[in-house]
Amino acid sequence: MDASGRYIARYELSRIFSPELLAALRLRRYDPGAIIIRSGDPVDEVLFFVDGRAKAYSTLDNGQRVLASFYLPFDAFGEAELFSSERYALTIEAITESTCLCLSAAALLGAAPSNHRLLAYLCGRLGAKLNDRFTAESINLRYxxxxxxxxxxxxxxxxxxxxxxxxxxxxxxxxxxxxxxxxxxxxxxxxxxxxxxxxxxxxxxxxxxxxxxxxxLYTRSASVPPRVGRRLGVLERDDER
Amino acid sequence: MDASGRYIARYELSRIFSPELLAALRLRRYDPGAIIIRSGDPVDEVLFFVDGRAKAYSTLDNGQRVLASFYLPFDAFGEAELFSSERYALTIEAITESTCLCLSAAALLGAAPSNHRLLAYLCGRLGAKLNDRFTAESINLRYxxxxxxxxxxxxxxxxxxxxxxxxxxxxxxxxxxxxxxxxxxxxxxxxxxxxxxxxxxxxxxxxxxxxxxxxxLYTRSASVPPRVGRRLGVLERDDER
DNA sequence: CATACGATAGGACATATGTCCTATCGTCGC
DNA sequence: GCGACGATAGGACATATGTCCTATCGTATG
Missing domain, CATH: 1.10.10.10 (Winged helix-like DNA-binding domain superfamily/Winged helix DNA-binding domain)
Incomplete structure (x- = not known):
C-alpha cells in the first residue's frame, strides 16, 4: 500500500469517492510556509488535506491581513470556489509539513453524476464552514x-x-x-x-x-457529526439488496 | 399552470431538480415580519426563496444582533445546516411579502443519488455565500x-x-x-x-x-455565474446519446 | 561566540466608537 | 385630529483599541 492508499484507508475515502475519482487522487507534500493555494489563481483542483496544519488568509488593501481559518486534517481546500468562482478567493499556507491528496477540478466535475456522496460531503463541509465562520465573525465583531x-x-x-x-x-x-x-x-x-x-x-x-x-459563544455553534454518513448508510443497505 | 409551476418555470428549476423532487416542492407565503426559519429549530426542510426580500440574523448573549445577510430571490435557506447540523443556525425573517418553495429534508436526502445537479448547485451557493461572507467580515472587522x-x-x-x-x-x-x-x-x-x-x-x-x-473591497469578491449551469450542460449532451 | 533578524513586549498618545441620554419626527390606530 | 409608539437624530462622556515608537528576547547562521 502506497502513501495515498494509507490516507485513503485512514479517512475511509472509498465511502464518499467513486473508484474512478479515488484513482485520480494525487499525493503532494508541502514544506512549512509553502503556499498550498494562492488567492487569484485559477480554480484547477480541489485538495484534500490529510496531514499537517495550515491556515487560510486574505490581505486587504490597507495592508492588514484577515485570517479566515486554521486547518487540521481531514478537510477540503478549494471546494468553496469549485462551483462558484474562476479564481481562488484565499491563500492557504502550510504551517507545518503538510500533505494533500489533489484532484483536478475537471475530473471532479466530470464525475459528478456518480459522486453524489462526495457532493453531499462537500455540501456538509461548506455548510459547517459557513456557520462556523459566521459565529466567529459575530464574536469578533461584537465583543x-x-x-x-x-x-x-x-x-x-x-x-x-x-x-x-x-x-x-x-x-x-x-x-x-x-x-x-x-x-x-x-x-x-x-x-x-x-x-x-x-x-x-x-x-x-x-x-x-x-x-x-x-x-x-462557541459551543452554541457546535456541529454534530455529518449527516451524510448516517443517512447515506441507509442507501448502502438498499443497494445491497 | 399553478403558482408553484410559474416559479419553477421562471427559475428553470427542472434543470437542477429531478422530476421526483420537483413534484415534492410546496409553495408557502409569508407576511412581512414573518419568521421563515427559526434558529434552534430542527432541520426538517430546505426552502427555495422565489419572491420577496428577507434577512438572516443571530442574536448574541449580550443582546446585540448580527445580521448575516439580506436575500433576494433566487436563493436557498436551510441548506447550510442540511448536511452538517441538526438545528438551524440562524433566524430568517421576511422583510416584505415573500414566497418560498419548500422541500422536506427527508425527501431531498433520500433523492440525493439522482440529484447531483441540485447538490452541485447547493455547493455553488454555499461556496459563494462563504466567500461573500468572508469578504464582508474582513471589511467590517478591519475598516x-x-x-x-x-x-x-x-x-x-x-x-x-x-x-x-x-x-x-x-x-x-x-x-x-x-x-x-x-x-x-x-x-x-x-x-x-x-x-x-x-x-x-x-x-x-x-x-x-x-x-x-x-x-x-467588494468588487474584488465578485463571483462569476455559477459554474454548474455551464459545465453540466456538457453532461446533458452526453445523456442524450 | 557574535551578530542579525524576527517575534515579543510595553509606553505614550490619539481616535473611532459605544453607551446612555434627551429630543424630534413620521406613521398608525382610534 | 390626537395620542402612542417606534424610528431617527444628536449631545456628552467614557473607553477599547490602534498607531507608532523603543526595548528585549530567542533563534539561526557564520
Missing amino acids: PVERRLASYLLASSDDGGIIAADDLGDLADYIGCSYRQLSRVVRDFRARGILSGRRGGLTVADRSALEPLAGD | PVERRLASYLLASSDDGGIIAADDLGDLADYIGCSYRQLSRVVRDFRARGILSGRRGGLTVADRSALEPLAGD
Missing part, C-alpha cells in the same frame, strides 16, 4: 478582545492546554485586533493565572476562569 | 465605519441609488457598528452630498464619491 480571546482559547485548546495557533500575529489576524491589543489581553490573562507558558507560548492553565468570559 | 458603509452602499445600490436595506438598525447590525456611529457617518455623507433622501431614507446621490472610500 471586546478579552472575550474574543477567551472564546478562541476555549474552542481550540486541547486537554493539555496547548492551542492551535502558536503565532500571536496570526491569532490577532484571526480575532481581528491589533497585535498590541492582543498583547495587552494576553498579559492580563497571564497576570490572572489563566494563561501560562514562556514568552510567546500560550498554554491554558485555568479553563474554568475562561468560561464566564467566553460564555456559550 | 472604519465610513469605509464599511461606502463599500456596502456601492455593492447594494441599484441604478436609481435605492439600497436594499431600508432600516438603519438592520444596516448597523450588518456592518457591525452601533446605530449611533452609523448615524454619524450617514450625517457626514449627507453633508458631503453622497447620500440624499428624506429622514431615514438612503439614496446614493454621488456614486463617484463613494468609490475612493470603498476602494476595491
Whole structure:
C-alpha cells in the first residue's frame, strides 16, 4: 500500500469517492510556509488535506491581513470556489509539513453524476464552514478582545492546554485586533493565572476562569457529526439488496 | 399552470431538480415580519426563496444582533445546516411579502443519488455565500465605519441609488457598528452630498464619491455565474446519446 | 561566540466608537 | 385630529483599541 492508499484507508475515502475519482487522487507534500493555494489563481483542483496544519488568509488593501481559518486534517481546500468562482478567493499556507491528496477540478466535475456522496460531503463541509465562520465573525465583531480571546482559547485548546495557533500575529489576524491589543489581553490573562507558558507560548492553565468570559459563544455553534454518513448508510443497505 | 409551476418555470428549476423532487416542492407565503426559519429549530426542510426580500440574523448573549445577510430571490435557506447540523443556525425573517418553495429534508436526502445537479448547485451557493461572507467580515472587522458603509452602499445600490436595506438598525447590525456611529457617518455623507433622501431614507446621490472610500473591497469578491449551469450542460449532451 | 533578524513586549498618545441620554419626527390606530 | 409608539437624530462622556515608537528576547547562521 502506497502513501495515498494509507490516507485513503485512514479517512475511509472509498465511502464518499467513486473508484474512478479515488484513482485520480494525487499525493503532494508541502514544506512549512509553502503556499498550498494562492488567492487569484485559477480554480484547477480541489485538495484534500490529510496531514499537517495550515491556515487560510486574505490581505486587504490597507495592508492588514484577515485570517479566515486554521486547518487540521481531514478537510477540503478549494471546494468553496469549485462551483462558484474562476479564481481562488484565499491563500492557504502550510504551517507545518503538510500533505494533500489533489484532484483536478475537471475530473471532479466530470464525475459528478456518480459522486453524489462526495457532493453531499462537500455540501456538509461548506455548510459547517459557513456557520462556523459566521459565529466567529459575530464574536469578533461584537465583543471586546478579552472575550474574543477567551472564546478562541476555549474552542481550540486541547486537554493539555496547548492551542492551535502558536503565532500571536496570526491569532490577532484571526480575532481581528491589533497585535498590541492582543498583547495587552494576553498579559492580563497571564497576570490572572489563566494563561501560562514562556514568552510567546500560550498554554491554558485555568479553563474554568475562561468560561464566564467566553460564555456559550462557541459551543452554541457546535456541529454534530455529518449527516451524510448516517443517512447515506441507509442507501448502502438498499443497494445491497 | 399553478403558482408553484410559474416559479419553477421562471427559475428553470427542472434543470437542477429531478422530476421526483420537483413534484415534492410546496409553495408557502409569508407576511412581512414573518419568521421563515427559526434558529434552534430542527432541520426538517430546505426552502427555495422565489419572491420577496428577507434577512438572516443571530442574536448574541449580550443582546446585540448580527445580521448575516439580506436575500433576494433566487436563493436557498436551510441548506447550510442540511448536511452538517441538526438545528438551524440562524433566524430568517421576511422583510416584505415573500414566497418560498419548500422541500422536506427527508425527501431531498433520500433523492440525493439522482440529484447531483441540485447538490452541485447547493455547493455553488454555499461556496459563494462563504466567500461573500468572508469578504464582508474582513471589511467590517478591519475598516472604519465610513469605509464599511461606502463599500456596502456601492455593492447594494441599484441604478436609481435605492439600497436594499431600508432600516438603519438592520444596516448597523450588518456592518457591525452601533446605530449611533452609523448615524454619524450617514450625517457626514449627507453633508458631503453622497447620500440624499428624506429622514431615514438612503439614496446614493454621488456614486463617484463613494468609490475612493470603498476602494476595491467588494468588487474584488465578485463571483462569476455559477459554474454548474455551464459545465453540466456538457453532461446533458452526453445523456442524450 | 557574535551578530542579525524576527517575534515579543510595553509606553505614550490619539481616535473611532459605544453607551446612555434627551429630543424630534413620521406613521398608525382610534 | 390626537395620542402612542417606534424610528431617527444628536449631545456628552467614557473607553477599547490602534498607531507608532523603543526595548528585549530567542533563534539561526557564520
